[in-house]
Amino acid sequence: MDDLRRAAHLVEALRTRAAATPDREALLFVGDPDDDASVHTLTYAGLDAEARRIGSLLAARCTPGERILLPFASATAFAASFFGCLYAGAVAVPVPVPGQYRHQRQRLRSIVKNAGIRTVLTDTESFPEVRDWATEQLGTADPVVVAEDRELGDADTWTEPEIDGGTVALLQYTSGSTSEPKGVMVSHANLQDNIANLQGAFALDPSTRYGGWIPVYHDMGLMGLLLPGILLGNSAVLMSPTAFIRRPHQWLRLIHRYDIGFSAAPNFAYELCVNRITDAQTAGIDLSRWRFACSGSEPVRAATLRGFAERFAGVGLREDAVIACYGLAEATVFVSGTGPHRAPVTRVDTDRLERHAFHPVGPDAPGRDLVGCGAVQGLDLRVVDPESGRVRAPGEVGELWLRGPSVSRGYWQNEVATAAAFHGRTSDGEAGFLRTGDLGTVHDGELYVTGRIKETLVLRGRNLYPQDIEYELRLQHPELEGCVGAAFTVPLADGSGEALVVTHEIRARRGTDLVALTRGMRRTVSTEFGVHAAALLLLRPGVVRRTTSGKIQRAAMRGLFLDGELEPLHAHRDQDLLSTGAEDEAGAA
Structure with missing residues (x-):
């Protein structure tokens, strides 16, 4: 911990680790916890060499302080490119691979514009999708570079950049759960201090392994798992977020198989x-x-x-x-x-x-x-x-x-x-x-x-928390189990205050009485919280907007409701109270 704080910057911290334990595993990316052939590994020496190679590539192509977009599917390739940015004195901008949904691409467009992106690093797996996205959004595929292309960059020609603890290491864009994403300027010193705080809070000893499935472009995945695992010298073990969502037990198998002591989600x-x-x-x-x-x-x-x-x-x-x-x-x-x-x-x-x-x-x-x-x-x-x-x-x-x-x-x-x-x-x-x-x-x-x-929902002078309403509904109505909801307020039609709106996903099975369920949910809100739900919409799975870490984007859902863009399986609306949203009730699908 003290060694990390004493390092002048993260480049020195990693190079010190690489010199001390070159053959030790720094990072493992696991496709299947039960299949050794699915594991991609980087040693400290290998990570340092890759970072120097990519750093020399970026130093020849970019100016110091330039922001580099990093959409990656592979955690090992991402880590090499992330440190490659630092080795070049550039600023890493971690993002997901461009998604298929409009709101995901809109968020990425906002990031590209705000950060002034001119160069995009990606991996072989993601290159076709990233290239097509860049051609569509940036007007050219030229900025896209495959970080794994060994013909690009030479580790032996790398020279250490002029950086210090105050140099910005990355822009960590906020999830946008309540507003447009903003790029948090995280410095080398910020990271060194925070990782040391994490280790101290949990009394983590040098043998602790860090790992999990959180995406490396998310702050918890990057700054809470990957970087502590690497920079404290204990290694990080990561798996695909998609694999976890599809087969949650794989997370537990990862913990077991690789003797992980610290994981977060x-x-x-x-x-x-x-x-x-x-x-x-x-x-x-x-x-x-x-x-x-x-x-x-x-x-x-x-x-x-x-x-x-x-x-x-x-x-x-x-x-x-x-x-x-x-x-x-x-x-x-x-x-x-x-x-x-x-x-x-x-x-x-x-x-x-x-x-x-x-x-x-x-x-x-x-x-x-x-x-x-x-x-x-x-x-x-x-x-x-x-x-x-x-x-x-x-x-x-x-x-x-x-x-x-x-x-x-x-x-x-x-x-x-x-x-x-x-x-x-x-x-x-x-x-x-x-x-x-x-x-x-x-x-x-x-x-x-x-x-x-x-x-916070302010209704008739009372302060209610939306997550309490959403949780209570799932607790009392088993039909909602495994799904998510979003509660928010909208203006009353007469301008006298705010009205409560509840949206919730449901996996509707044959025979599910959505009318009775809606009535029961509204009764729960009234009985448990003493407020009236002026609108309640049952939605298909996946409709409620969430951030990459699972936070409910209630502001986004409010906007969709006000614009009449939600298509519910069933809905109840008090039209005399509301002046927004669709006018007709949707029947059961």
């Missing part, structure tokens, strides 16, 4: 494992060496952590291994984690929580279970009234403000958004805080996150 991944993995698929798996099964990136559910621990206790998973963490790209991903003990669960009074008060109650009392995300590591934290800037008293919920070495300098080419998010000043004059946009508090030394400011 969003809440939905743990739910998917509980709902879809069979006993036959866990035969022969031993999870006793999985020390940290970390849940983060979206609201962490106490019931999900408990269900996952209970479901896989029979194959050795330790109860205290299932933990929670909190982070965001603007703070170089990691902020807090529960460390080597089980995430604490505190039940709080729901009515008081609506008034921004964190008031614990007994386990049998009415309320909401919240999961502690550990102590904040290496950063100053303030819980602040987002309107007045007043630091809130213990027991009060407010916006989480952060300050410290892991916090980035701002958004690329976006001074307005940078000023709004990165220049927070409290009412008593403390300055230089990152305003996270997340609501929460600290209780018994643990950070508790309650929701996001932009997504």
Whole structure:
């Protein structure tokens, strides 16, 4: 950990590792955890050589500080190209391979425009798709370079660039769950400090292996798994995200087969494992060496952590291994984690929580279970009234403000958004805080996150959290199991306030009474939350917009509803209350 912090920059950190342990595995990309032939491996010496080769290629082609787009299917090729960018003094811009959906391509277009992309690095597998995309969007395929082409670049001609800890290493574009994606400028020093914080929080020893399925273009996959695994010298083991979605048990087989001690994923991944993995698929798996099964990136559910621990206790998973963490790209991903003990669960009074008060109650009392995300590591934290800037008293919920070495300098080419998010000043004059946009508090030394400011539903003076409504509907209506929803508000027709709209996916089976289900869901919302759902739409699987990490894009769903672009299997709308959305009810499909 100290060696990583002492390095002048990430290039020095990797080259030091390569010199000390050249033949050690730095990265493994696994196609099938049960098939050794599917594994692609890079040693530290091999990664350094590839980074030097690609670095020399980019240095001859690009100017220092130029942004390089990195759409890759292969994690090993991505890692070599990512470090190749750093070895050239360029800025890496990790993105997914251009998708088939319009909103995915629109997001990529926004990134290309904002970053001023002139060069695209990709792998052999993705080249045809990336070339076609570049021809369509950029007007030419010339900027696209296949990083694995051995005729390009010479490792022996590489020279170290003029960089330091403050040099921008990558632009990590935000997921866009509440707004247009913005490029977070993450420096070498940001990464070095954050990775060291991660290791310290979980007391990870030098033998720990990191791994999982999170995409390498996502902040959790890149800065939470791949880079810590490589730069701490313990190796990273990654698999395809698509393979996990199709066969969730492959994640557990990866943990078992490669003796992974630290893996992380969003809440939905743990739910998917509980709902879809069979006993036959866990035969022969031993999870006793999985020390940290970390849940983060979206609201962490106490019931999900408990269900996952209970479901896989029979194959050795330790109860205290299932933990929670909190982070965001603007703070170089990691902020807090529960460390080597089980995430604490505190039940709080729901009515008081609506008034921004964190008031614990007994386990049998009415309320909401919240999961502690550990102590904040290496950063100053303030819980602040987002309107007045007043630091809130213990027991009060407010916006989480952060300050410290892991916090980035701002958004690329976006001074307005940078000023709004990165220049927070409290009412008593403390300055230089990152305003996270997340609501929460600290209780018994643990950070508790309650929701996001932009997504809080304000209905008749009450503050409700959309994820609570969505979760309660799935809990009470088995037809929704394994699907996702999005709750949001829209203006009332008479302009007097906001109306609640609930959209939810369903895998409708023959004989499912969608009319009765819609009626029951509206009754659940009324009974459990005391509000009226002015519209409720049942949608086909895949329609609810999500980010690459599984976060629900409620703002995007609100826009689709307002524009009348949703085509439900069935819908109920109070047309006297609403002035938006389709006018006629859709019947069952």
